[in-house]
Amino acid sequence: MLELRGISKSYGDHKGASDVSLVAPSGSRTVIVGPSGSGKTTLLRLIAGFEAPDAGTISLDGRQLHGAGGSVPPHKRNIAYVAQEGALFPHMSVGDNVGFAMPRQAVDRARRVDELLEQVGLPAGFRARRPHQLSGGQQQRVALARALAQKPDLMLLDEPFSALDTGLREAMRTMVGDVLREAGIASVLVTHDQAEALAFADHLVVMRDGLVADAGPPQRLYERPADVETARFLGEAIVLPSAIVGGVARTALGDVPVRHEDVARADVLVRPEQVVVAAQSESSMGALGRILHRSYRGAQWRLEIDCRDGGVAEPFCVDVPAGLDLKPGDLVRLSVANEAHVFPDSPT
Amino acid sequence: MEKRPGAAVCDMTTRLPVVLGALFALGLGLPALAQEGPIVVYNAQHETLAQEWATAFTEETGIPVIIRQGADLEVANQILQEGANSPADVFLTENSPGMVLVDGAGLFEPLPQDILDQVPSQFRPENGNWTGIAARSTVFAYNKDALSEGDLPTTMAALAEPEWQGRWAASPSGADFQAIVAAYLVLEGEEATLDWLKGMQTNAVIVRGNRAALAAANNGEVDGALIYHYYWFGDQAGTKESSGNTALHYFGNQDPGAFVSISGGGVLKSSQHKDEALAFLRFITSAKGQDVLRDGQSFEYAVGVDHESNPALPPLAGLGAPEIDPTQLDTVKAAELMTEAGLL
């Protein structure tokens, strides 16, 4: 288990991390996500030991890495680090890269290297290649194999897929996830991509301005985020000010069930997939909105809907089945299905 | 929108071909211009001295002078290679061998009697193809802290003896020293010269340039230096940076070490401006030209008839120099022997 307590780190005026505490359970795949400058990479570097925090303690599986007793240097932490573009050593072959952390005289070195290459989906013939002869995806695979070779207690991944093409990114993500699970190695991955974060994490940490904005299982964070910014960061969010009376929120899009005590004014989160759209001709229930744009998505239309007259502050997008023939300018009826989330720190 | 940082220079590129053409025209035109009007002096004398002469000459006659600087034998050989096409009008040296070399190739214009008459016959060759313009004496500059007068070598030959090992400096690669060796050759013969040079090869600290040799004696690196006199006087008149701790020892007694070397001047047959060139040579051997030697900072001896040298210098006549016909100085042989001795 990785445990950070009260970690602070600043660079001059810029706060990299302020009083961050977080716990990554053993064997978990933790993802730290946040916009650039949120301090997520700082956190990773502090865990790796490349930099020392100004305050706080870091421990891994009960072993203190940084704290009052001093700091364990990075080369003694046994924490693997996979950099953004792999950071392969260009002057070494793929085999030497992967074998870098192994003892030089290890008899089974060549065999181990081949095994690791196979594990990350590369043929053994790649051993003799040079890093510059590899594609971006292959480089990342080698970097992963190299990190696995040291049998780390924890693996840190710093935006490992960001330089890859979209299609490749997903495949790599799946592969990395599988390999880590098989090897039983806990990991902390840093990304700015919320989709990637949701897909990879079993424990998600959202950072903003050097602070942990929210942390927990990804599904919980998506559905019941701690605040509006987190909600917006993790996906499209329609935030509706409303009054809550008897477990029902009175919103501009109609009454929506919520789990919350009565309050005069609260912000309610509605995800677009909860919004039900009907042609005006087919329904007289719900708020009235106007279609501003539509774009074709194959299985769906994505509609941009203006409901400002009905009291929704900003236009929002909703996907509807392709069969629904609604054109820009058409008026539609809007309602909300399922339970909505009330932000805990809603203005009162 | 993207800015265009190169915009200003862009115009340059369009004009470059024009600039290029102009530069080539300039490059080809300049030497042609240079050969119009002014006389070209190939100078191996000290540049400052030649410049003083040139300035005074131009002031008096209005004829501009262009000086090309080089070393005695470099320039002499250059003139030989240029042959009839040499751009040079006048050739000035520090020592005689360079003059002998050019004269041997028949490239000098015989000088009119009025120029020859300005210099006593012992300072010029009999054939009258060139003339002496100044003179310098061999000396042994010694460090006063290292040597007292009793320790001084009585002859130049003594410097090849084992007790002088590592104690004296000289600059054998220069034409100055090669002239001294040529004089030794005339006076003592080939075998003795080679022996002496071999002794020198063992004994002497080899430097490049007489001033460097003097400085070595001055700073105590060696006890003395075999050089020409005017380096010492020049330095004494200035900062004494390289000579403050040294004094001069004249060998005298017609010893090879008392050799007086004659700086020469001649006019080239190929000159396109012979009258002006002769006027220049006439000027530097005249009283006015020789005054530059007496009054200036060169400290070389004046050689004009009855002309006084710089009052700081001991009179030339009293130096006990050996009598040597400058045309007898064979630097080719001297250089051969020096090469054999491993000095070149």
Place this chain on the structure above:
Amino acid sequence: MAVSVDLGATKAAKNARSLGSSGHPLILGAAALTGLLSLLPLGFVVYIAATSGWGTIADLVFRPKVGGLLVNTLMLLVLVLPLSVLLAVALAWLIERTDIPFAKFWSWMVIAPLALPAFVHSYAWNAFMPRFHGLGAAVLVSILAYLPFLYLPVAAQLRRLDPAQEETAQSMGKRPIEVFFLVVLPQLRLAILGGALLIGLHLLAEYGLFVLTRFDTFATAIVDQFQSVYSGPSANLLGGVLVLLCLGLLGLENLVRGSERYARVGAGAARRRGRVALGRWRCPALLLPLIFAALSLAVPVLTLGRWLWSGGAEIWRFDFILPALGQTAVLALAGAVLTTLAAVPMAWLAVRAPGRVQRTLEACHSYVGALPGVIIALALVTITVQVALPLYQTLATLIFAYVLMFLPRALVGLRTSIAQAPVELERAAASLGRPPVSAIWHTTIRLAAPGAMASAALVALGITTELTGTLMLAPNGTRTLAMRFWSYTSELDFASAAPYALLMIVLSIPLVIMLHMQSDRVEQA
């Protein structure tokens, strides 16, 4: 002798395909002509060797004096190169990678010695310590004068290395010292080799520095011979030996380097974050750059200052100084413009039409910069005096010599800037009806103009301090700053030489600034 500090950023444009082949013949012809002219000095040496006959060669080359020169030259290389590498790597690492105080300041101080021509360095040392000469002095002054040639590429490479590599290595259990030797040092190899080659070539070519430190090398012996017999067989054959040494050095570097090319894998800017904390070594570490700056800068500056002070107003002979300054400026300007223009066809071909012919031509362009100025001058003196007399002692010949000497310097900069100009513009211009050469001239060359100006400036600065070639080839009446400086210095008139040294230093300061900026830019490249 050309200074082309190749910071390694040069990379041919990816899409090298160019205009229809109709654009080539003219440009190819021009490049071929320049390449052919570049071969002149080498051809001359070969010709001399071939016509001298074995007897002459045996007499003039195989003698103890030449053996001594060879030993001297090799001693110089064997001592200066390893020491410079050690010092350059240590300084670069301290300045680029540690929390040494005033790192930015030191990064300027370490390359500032470039503003002083090598012979000014030895002038200062000669005046500062008159008894300090011989091998020791030659080695010390060479290191002080030439270290920036190694420091610049090494520091640039250190900066360019992806810090993530070292961090990754560390996280894999390697101690910092292991990381340096396993990950950092191997990647400095090319930079070290390139810098060492450049210094090696300078050591072979330099004349003034070794005359003043009283250390005989081939270059000084050739000039000695030249001054004894002008263009004679002895000087020419020594020149042949010197050319062999240069080619040997080039070959050796090529051999050691092999076919290795390190490229940064992947794209994106490498961010350098933390610097190594030196802890209690932080202040002692200051000693290294401090001593280097004291020896390479304080000694010359103080000595020069002393001479300027003691010389007073008397040494400012403006009637000599101003013409020398003017002549130097004209030569530098004309040489720079022509050199840059001469390099354009080759640079364009190198980027747009790489291939075997182009590589051969480029080798012709580049090798000539490795030849000492004394060889080029010797060749041109002999050729003009014997077969092309109308060109003898002309400005044209002198400038031609400069073009040969500094061609590679211009080529490196031009190639980089042409590579940055998109080839599409040439095509667009051609499709708008421009004839090919005109299309190239008005698009690529125009866009490359700022880069071309920078490399022209580098050439001009090189010419400003060029000594041997100018001494031997200058038209009658030419007295450049370097020539005046040299004539005073060789008479040990240090005070009178001081203003010329000062002017050359002032003129060279832009060189330092440009190289510093160029090396800074590597960070973003």
